[in-house]
Amino acid sequence: MxxxxxxxxxxxxxxxxxxxxxxxxxxxxxxxxxxxxxxxxxxxxxxxTREALLEALLRATLDELTQRAGKLETSSSPDEALVSWFREAVAFTHSYSGIVDLMAAAIADPDSALHASCTTVRSAGARLLLRAQAEGMARADIDGTDLFALIGALGWVGDQPSFAPRADHLVDVISSAILTDRDE
Structure with a gap:
């Protein structure tokens, strides 16, 4: 160029x-x-296309989220790594109103310009989840697709003016629901 x-x-x-x-x-x-x-x-x-512009705009952040997951896998306990990355992923969805719709559509469309970045970030989260599950620190009945959907759901909440003030609280609630109670 x-x-x-x-x-x-x-x-x-x-x-x-x-x-x-x-x-x-x-x-x-x-x-x-x-x-x-x-x-x-x-x-x-x-x-x-609009999607090509958004893909270029979002690719760097999605790549950073993927790299961050890799760093957390080796530097933090499985539960802390999962929750930290989950919070960062949800915060990313709050960066741009309407991004959740695009990511949800892209994950289902292999021809989408955003598909590769979205599937890569979903896989990164799935690895963190599997690591926490292997240690008995996360629920066994969810997978990477569920985790990606929860990120999207919490991103949608942040886009809604009437729910946005509750967004951080709801991230805490969902994070706690993903983790198992190790005191049982």
Whole structure:
């Protein structure tokens, strides 16, 4: 990629991050181009679809979540690693309104630009869950798909103005429900 094209690409992503943070995943692509001070054609040359733009925007964070899971696997107890990663994943879903819908659709669609990143992050969470289950620290009746769905559900709660104030409390409740009571 030429230097000027790379600069436009990076600038478009930075502006898109701001606009999507403000207006959610359905933000106007025309508004993104306008605020980036480029033509709509320039935006579409770099990102031919909304999904391609969102995939580029989200890929870095999803990759970080995947890497974080790997670090937690070796640096924390299984229960602490699982809960810490779970909290980070839920916090990510609160970054952009509407992102949960996109992730849920992408996980079910192998042709989606977001599919690979979403399945990779789901697998990372599943590994943490399996590790905690192997130690008897997490419920045995859930799997990585359930964990991903819980992250999505809590992300949806954060998108709802009437529930958003309860979001952190509900993450605590669900985290406790995932873990087993080791005192029994």
């Amino acid at each position: 030429r230097a000027d094209a790379r600069k436009n690409y990076s600038h478009l992503l930075a502006v898109a991050r701001d606009v999507i943070t403000e207006h959610g995943a359905d933000a106007s692509l025309r508004d993104i181009a306008r605020r980036a001070d480029v033509g709509l054609g320039t935006l579409y040359r770099h990102f031919p």
